[in-house]
Amino acid sequence: MMTARPLTKRxxxxxxxxxxxxATPYGVDRYVELVRPSWSSTEVRAKVVRVxxxxxxxxTLTLRPNGNWAGFxxxxxxxxxxxxxxxxxxxxxxxxxxxxDRHGLIELSITAHxxxxxxxHLRQSATRGQVLxxxxxxxxxxxxxxxxxxxxxxSGGSGITPVMSMLRTRCALGWxxxxxxxxxxxxxxxxxxxxxxxxxxxxxxxxxLVRVFTDEPGTGDLxxxxxxxxxxxxxxxxxxxxxxxxxxxxxMDATRTLFEERGRGGHLHTExxxxxxxxxxxxxxxxxxxxxxxxxxxPSNGTPLLxxxxxxxxxxxxxxxxxxxxTCTRTLCSGVVRDAVTGDxxxxxxxxxxxxxxxxxGDVEIDL
Ligand SMILES: Cc1cc2nc3c(=O)[nH]c(=O)nc-3n(C[C@H](O)[C@H](O)[C@H](O)COP(=O)(O)OP(=O)(O)OC[C@H]3O[C@@H](n4cnc5c(N)ncnc54)[C@H](O)[C@@H]3O)c2cc1C
Ligand code: FES
Numbered sequence: 313m314m315t316a317r318p319l320t321k322r323x324x325x326x327x328x329x330x331x332x333x334x335a336t337p338y339g340v341d342r343y344v345e346l347v348r349p350s351w352s353s354t355e356v357r358a359k360v361v362r363v364x365x366x367x368x369x370x371x372t373l374t375l376r377p378n379g380n381w382a383g384f385x386x387x388x389x390x391x392x393x394x395x396x397x398x399x400x401x402x403x404x405x406x407x408x409x410x411x412x413d414r415h416g417l418i419e420l421s422i423t424a425h426x427x428x429x430x431x432x433h434l435r436q437s438a439t440r441g442q443v444l445x446x447x448x449x450x451x452x453x454x455x456x457x458x459x460x461x462x463x464x465x466x467s468g469g470s471g472i473t474p475v476m477s478m479l480r481t482r483c484a485l486g487w488x489x490x491x492x493x494x495x496x497x498x499x500x501x502x503x504x505x506x507x508x509x510x511x512x513x514x515x516x517x518x519x520x521l522v523r524v525f526t527d528e529p530g531t532g533d534l535x536x537x538x539x540x541x542x543x544x545x546x547x548x549x550x551x552x553x554x555x556x557x558x559x560x561x562x563x564m565d566a567t568r569t570l571f572e573e574r575g576r577g578g579h580l581h582t583e584x585x586x587x588x589x590x591x592x593x594x595x596x597x598x599x600x601x602x603x604x605x606x607x608x609x610x611p612s613n614g615t616p617l618l619x620x621x622x623x624x625x626x627x628x629x630x631x632x633x634x635x636x637x638x639t640c641t642r643t644l645c646s647g648v649v650r651d652a653v654t655g656d657x658x659x660x661x662x663x664x665x666x667x668x669x670x671x672x673x674g675d676v677e678i679d680l
Pocket of ligand 1: 586
């Protein structure tokens, strides 16, 4: 039997579609958002309901998304958009709360980078009541549906966010198998969620917490950077674990090497927040990059076009800087670029490319 509520919702949606067509060219959203900014007929938007400056460099935001949000799996991220000085910027942030949360709220923790535009802005200026743009949850770095016999969660710095959501979700689901949470922070005061994690480890016999404060030897549970000895000490059962790691490239590389040496590469799941390797090949980087719309030309330096544009003083829109969000897509007017992730070549003219992962091969013109 159909209830009155879905019928009302369907009627409302149809009414909005009719009104939207009548409200062309701006659409109904542009009118309604004047009185209720978090409302949209199609876009995900969220109101900030809580702001906590959790460590000297982080801000934790609790958001109430509108009805277009469809939930998430632990480990996934959203693309957050915020207006700074009249310009819309988009960046990826991982949800940190349990994916089982029934209140419809989501939590994000953002670490300010010294030069970072969006992270510094949110750390300094995010306020209760502010409305932010989001996308539906994305990403394949997720907690498995079935409980593994043993889990190892490894994170460094801001990389704690997706694995925190995995740990919280696992606890909310009442999973009882063992889990080791190995986290690297510069100092004790830099460690996000420290008190909650310490409390959890104290009260849950199946949760083992290992803290490493790399700038303050002697203050954590272990010292130094990830090595075989350290991993054996942190989690003697690591070689049989389903493992999830998120953090700086050296931590991810060291973990990958240890798992592959043990033939356990297939049980290691990784999430990177930045792309660190570019595949410019010797002899292919000579040439000139021309930013057509800005009438700027300069010799190529072999890095992705986004970096070269920024070095030339331009400020192109971008999000993830690693080819996943498509925010930086621009038209390649002429020339050839190499995809820094796959190595594939793309020829102009007039093809859309993601400039954050496109390295020019010879002379290139881009519509920037
Ligand atoms: C899937 C995914 C999930 C993410 N989840 C989170 C999260 O939960 N919490 C969080 O704090 N961040 C997260 N990030 C990183 C986030 O998207 C931004 O990259 C970060 O906040 C910096 O943005 P910005 O605008 O402050 O810096 P920008 O103004 O874009 O960059 C400023 C400078 O910092 C460098 N830079 C940019 N990003 C990083 C980085 N991540 N590490 C080191 N240097 C960088 C740039 O190369 C540039 O030189 C995630 C990224 C991805 C791809
Ligand atoms: S910035 Fe995300 S794809 Fe380029």
